[in-house]
Amino acid sequence: MVTKQDVLDEYDVSELKESNNVDVSEEELENDSKGQLIKKAGQLRDRRNELNQMASERASKRDELNAKTREKVDEAQEHREKRDELNEQVQEHKEKRNELNAEANELFDEVEQRKQDLELSDGKSIEELEEEIEQLEFRQQTEVLSAEDERELIEKIEEKREKLADKKEKLDESGDLEGLIEEAEEVRSEASKHHQKVTELADKAQEHHNKMIEAYREADDVRDEADAMHELFVEAQEAADKHHEDFVRVQKRLRELDKEEEEERKEEREKEMEEEKKEAEEIYQKFKEGETLDTEDLMKLQKTGLL
Incomplete structure (x- = not known):
């Protein structure tokens, strides 16, 4: 039986170790150079993509296990339905068996009652009397007896013949007793057939019940695996999201640095232009005062629009 912890223990989670992750502190954001932050952004992006891939693989495995769980649950449900169907048939055959046994009991009770009414149950049966008469006649024919013994033997035979004749006469008077017995x-035989059917169907129902229990057990095991894989997915996804957030923070800081650099360049440019303008105005003043200007001075005047 595979437990959730087995999956967590056996699954390779080394890729999620802290040593494999990339982190960026507020101090690094504020103090690291642009080049360092660009490198850090690349590391965060690569690790984020790696973790997203890991999360995707675990999500796929989780979904696969969830699908297998549903299959096992469906299989268990099929066995449940088949078991219930067979149990219904068992109940039907039980009811029919009980009805037939009750009917057979009534018929046998009627047979016994008729036998009692005809006194057929008293004494020995017809078969027993016929066998005893046959044995006595065989003895008379095969043994050497005294006159007294032979006379007693003949009397016994006659006595049993009378009882046999009386039994047969009563049996004839019983009418359809044999038919009733049949x-x-x-x-009773028909009831036995239904009883046999009850046994067969009950065994099949038990087989489906056992398979249902096994399928539900397997579904629980696979569900535990799916739950464990979901935990691993969440772990990887959260780590990926953390790296993405840090990547966005670094990107934001890089944009801020770009803006600061642009503002610095703008300020420097404005300062340069102010200095050039001041210098051009000084040259222009010399020009108005009649001093001779060289080519470089003329170009500075043209650049600032004073000439």
């Missing part, structure tokens, strides 16, 4: 036995 009917009762047929009903």
Whole structure:
């Protein structure tokens, strides 16, 4: 049985170790050079992309496990439905079996009652009497007996023949007793068939029940794996999001540095232009005072628009 912890323990999480992650502090943001921050941004971007790929792979594995869980649940549900269907059939055959057994019991009770009414149950049965008569006749024919013994033997034979004749006469008077017995036995036989069906169907229902339990157990195991994989996905995604946030912070700082540099360049340019203008005005003043200007001075005047 695979547990959630087994997955967490066995899955390779070394790629999420702190040593593999990239971090940037507020102090670094404020004090590092633009080149250092550009390098840091590249590291954050690469690690973020790596973690996003890791998260994507784990999400795919999680979704695959969730799909397998649903398959196992569906399989268990199929076995449940089949088990319930078979149990319904078991109940139907039980009811029919019980009805037939009750009917057979009534018929056998009626047979016994008729036998009692006809006194067929008293004494020995017809089969027993016929067997005893046969044995006595065989003894009479095969043994050497005294006159007294033979007379007693003949009397026994006659006595049993009378009882046999009486039994047969009563049996004839019983009418359709044999038919009733046959009917009762047929009903009992039919009840036995339904009982056999009950046993067969109950065994099949138990098989589906066992398979249902096993499928639910497997679904629980796979669900635990999926839950563990989801935890690993969240772990990777959160780490990716953290790197993305830091990447955005560095990018923002780089834009700020670009803006500061642009403002510095603008200030320097304005300062240069102010100095050039001041110098040009001094040259222009000399020009008005009649001093001779060289080519460089003329170019400075033209550049500032004073000439």
